[in-house]
Amino acid sequence: MSDTRLARDGGNPVWTDGWPLWPQPGPGAERRLLDTLHSGRWAVSGHWTGRPALESELATTFAEFTGARWCLPVDHGSSALLTALHAVGVRPGDEVIVPGLTWVASASVVARAGAVPVLVDIDPRTLCIDPAAVAAAVTPATTAIIAVHLYSAMADMDALRELADRHGLALIEDAAQSYGARWRGRGAGSLGIAGAFSTQQGKTLTSGEGGLFVTSDAQVRDRAEMLRGDGRRYARGPHTVGRPDLEEVPAVQGWNMHLSEFQSALLLDGLERLDEQNRQRAAAAELLDKLLTEYGDLEPVDPYPGNDRRAYYHYVIRLRDGAFGGHDAATVADALGAELGYWIHPPYQPLNAHPLYDPRRLPGVAEQGRAAGFDPARFHLPAAHREARRAVVLHHPMLLGSEDHLHAVVEAFDKVRQHAADLVPGSNR
Numbered sequence: 001m002s003d004t005r006l007a008r009d010g011g012n013p014v015w016t017d018g019w020p021l022w023p024q025p026g027p028g029a030e031r032r033l034l035d036t037l038h039s040g041r042w043a044v045s046g047h048w049t050g051r052p053a054l055e056s057e058l059a060t061t062f063a064e065f066t067g068a069r070w071c072l073p074v075d076h077g078s079s080a081l082l083t084a085l086h087a088v089g090v091r092p093g094d095e096v097i098v099p100g101l102t103w104v105a106s107a108s109v110v111a112r113a114g115a116v117p118v119l120v121d122i123d124p125r126t127l128c129i130d131p132a133a134v135a136a137a138v139t140p141a142t143t144a145i146i147a148v149h150l151y152s153a154m155a156d157m158d159a160l161r162e163l164a165d166r167h168g169l170a171l172i173e174d175a176a177q178s179y180g181a182r183w184r185g186r187g188a189g190s191l192g193i194a195g196a197f198s199t200q201q202g203k204t205l206t207s208g209e210g211g212l213f214v215t216s217d218a219q220v221r222d223r224a225e226m227l228r229g230d231g232r233r234y235a236r237g238p239h240t241v242g243r244p245d246l247e248e249v250p251a252v253q254g255w256n257m258h259l260s261e262f263q264s265a266l267l268l269d270g271l272e273r274l275d276e277q278n279r280q281r282a283a284a285a286e287l288l289d290k291l292l293t294e295y296g297d298l299e300p301v302d303p304y305p306g307n308d309r310r311a312y313y314h315y316v317i318r319l320r321d322g323a324f325g326g327h328d329a330a331t332v333a334d335a336l337g338a339e340l341g342y343w344i345h346p347p348y349q350p351l352n353a354h355p356l357y358d359p360r361r362l363p364g365v366a367e368q369g370r371a372a373g374f375d376p377a378r379f380h381l382p383a384a385h386r387e388a389r390r391a392v393v394l395h396h397p398m399l400l401g402s403e404d405h406l407h408a409v410v411e412a413f414d415k416v417r418q419h420a421a422d423l424v425p426g427s428n429r
Contacts, residue, residue: 005419007339013338015340024400029266042261045256048241063214066188066190072212073211074213077197085110087220088144093141095118095141098120099119099121100120100384106174111359111362116373120134121380123383127347128149147192149177151314152314152316154183161191180204194220197211202395205267227254234247287406300316300317315396325420336416340409351381
């Protein structure tokens with residue numbers, strides 16, 4: 001007789017056949033890496049070998065993918081954001097508006113640039129930054145807005161564009177989670193003055209670590225190129241085999257934030273499969289939305305109408321009031337994870353309570369008497385906290401499985417629903 005107890009209580013789990021691995025190298029990845037290994041050039045700062053760096057090919061390909069005019073690969077997603085902030089003219093002491101529900105780097109990089117991160121609440125329909133909260137937070141010190149496209153939805157780019165134009169603010173997109181998403185036909189990352197992507201291991205386009213900066217503004221592009229290269233840029237004149245491909249320009253103080261050629265090879269490989277994987281994820285999410293909402297106790301994310309193509313970094317479903325015995329998302333996610341053999345979890349903790357986010361810890365902040373302005377607890381984020389308590393998050397590789405995988409997800413929710421009275425809040429394993 002089968003054991004119908006919850007798996008976390010010792011019962012038989014719903015699914016034991018594993019899940020798609022991530023990252024997934026394509027059939028040409030090994031060839032690309034081997035070619036790079038023997039190419040004589042492993043980095044942008046390497047010598048000219050007679051052919052352009054893979055990074056240049058990646059930059060052209062990714063700019064076309066997003067619809068931006070230019071791309072500059074960098075070493076991390078936070079470097080792409082930092083480059084954007086400096087390239088658009090954000091200065092120490094300026095205020096930059098950031099959503100209160102996002103990964104910590106979206107805000108900590110602002111403080112790293114010397115500016116003040118101003119946290120604002122989210123729109124509960126999308127989990128993205130609330131334009132009304134942005135409007136209320138603008139002050140004479142505000143110079144930029146960072147719009148984070150979160151999990152599976154884009155921020156309201158029409159409303160944010162109008163606000164930015166009205167107040168003369170730079171609109172920067174943190175598009176790390178939205179590869180291939182579109183707003184009224186335009187690619188995520190291409191709608192603001194600059195866009196920043198992460199290629200960290202969990203992202204839908206990955207090289208383990210890395211980032212991609214995009215812009216269609218020529219001045220921003222030129223400044224960004226030197227910011228990410230210690231003031232250097234690609235040589236404009238003839239190339240000479242055996243000599244550096246970069247020229248030194250005494251115009252901008254930058255940092256070394258270049259991406260390696262090996263990472264560029266992996267990203268070119270991933271771009272070949274990204275559109276098809278996005279289509280598969282979207283179809284899987286549509287099926288889960290249909291099947292999981294049949295009981296009426298679960299609610300999907302509701303994207304803005306302008307978000308005419310979604311991209312899924314995570315699939316999110318929310319518990320309605322009183323659902324699953326009134327337990328919070330952390331407790332339900334813990335039980336689901338045990339049933340499915342995969343880490344399922346609630347969203348990020350809101351930044352005014354996140355253990356990894358407190359820019360007062362940065363060197364020099366306290367000594368300069370700026371600690372009060374950097375205190376995240378001074379911001380009120382009720383919607384972010386409410387949604388964080390009721391949202392269950394599934395990582396995108398789960399959407400690359402078979403229909404059997406997806407029906408197992410539905411079965412796991414059904415089982416946890418039936419045993420809601422047995423749930424005991426605990427750590428999310």
